[in-house]
Amino acid sequence: NGGSDGDPQQRQQRQQELLWYRASAPAHRRVRESPLSSDAIFRQSHAGLLNLCIVVLIAVNSRLIIENLMKYGLLIRAGFWFSGRSLADWPLLMCCLTLPIFPLAALMAEKLAQRKLISEHVVILLHIVITTSVLVYPVVVILKCDSAVLSGFVLMFLASIIWLKLVSFAHTNYDIRMLSKSIEKGMTHGISIDPENIKCPTFKRLAYFMLAPTLCYQPSYPRTTYIRKGWVVRQLIKCLVFTGLMGFIIEQYINPIVKNSKHPLKGNFLNAIERVLKLSVPTLYVWLCMFYCFFHLWLNILAELLCFGDREFYKDWWNAKTVEEYWRMWNMPVHKWIIRHIYFPCIRNGLFKGVAILISFLVSAALHELCVAVPCHIFKFWAFIGIMFQITHIYFGRQGKKKSITGRTSNT
Structure with missing residues (x-):
């Protein structure tokens, strides 16, 4: 019975298909917009166009790389990473190694405040002195020494991060003390407060915070359960590759353009604009590589090694x-x-x-x-x-x- 019921249905389907194949079958059956029209463009997938742009981008930049190598040769050298001048930057290295003194001083100030050995005004004054010193100290060292720009930038970058962290450490602990006093007085009735977030600072909590990829202090953080060692190795390799790519772009493209450029106020104005536009593309590539290396690769590596859970380093x-x-x-x-x-x-x-x-x-x-x-x-x-x-x-x-x-x- 199943076969006899299926035969008429199959014959009807074949007849319908034959009607579709006829020349008289309508080719236009409903109102439709072109894919690139303003009403339909945002409902379409543009994956193919994106792939085409990537192919064109690779082709154009490959030509530029070949043209640059034919004109200048391979300019990148070992001195980009390490040179004899780097040995003269030992004062900056010593300054960098002594920066952990300031977080320890901030912890000591908090311990004294916790035991009520000093007043709140004195704690605030101590934190102001500590956070100010963490910036003034490297500034004085850099200005006194004829150091390389890259070494000075790394030191100031680290000092700025420590300053941001210490400001957060002082501000958060001050707020925790005020909140604890409010709890003791019964002024927080009906407000849900997590006890984990109002704990006193310890050396372990401070050390974790100073190493963690965050600038906001809190006594506890969301944590992952284990470390993916293979994943960390792959990210480190990517980080090295993109750091090398940044060095290649700087040495091979940006430095020659800058050296061959005249002073913008002494040369032709149009030539100055042309040089700026010529610098814009390699500078953009360096910035994108820097963003990917630091915000995606390096911060995720730190988060993985420290089991730091909140990894929203960018949107x-x-x-x-x-x-x-x-x-x-x-x-x-x-x-x-x-x-x-x-x-x-x-x-x-x-x-x-x-x-x-x-x-x-x-x-x-x-x-x-x-x-x-x-x-x-x-x-x-x-x-x-x-x-x-x-x-x-x-x-x-x-x-x-x-x-x-x-x-x-x-x-x-």
């Missing part, structure tokens, strides 16, 4: 529609630190949001200026002005977003 900043979104997404450790220790305290103290944003950018601009100006021994405030100029970008970005009709603005 999809490449989809940011405004400068404001970009600044909130590309560097999450610094963003969380600024929100927690600058922006929110300003709001709690009654300041307007605009003033809080201005103060946040002032702190960021000052740190950027230190990290750039001190190693280069050039105090022109270019980094400071560049960061502060982002405030105008944020303002106009907000205005453009309000006036946007479709809500689709281009990526930053």
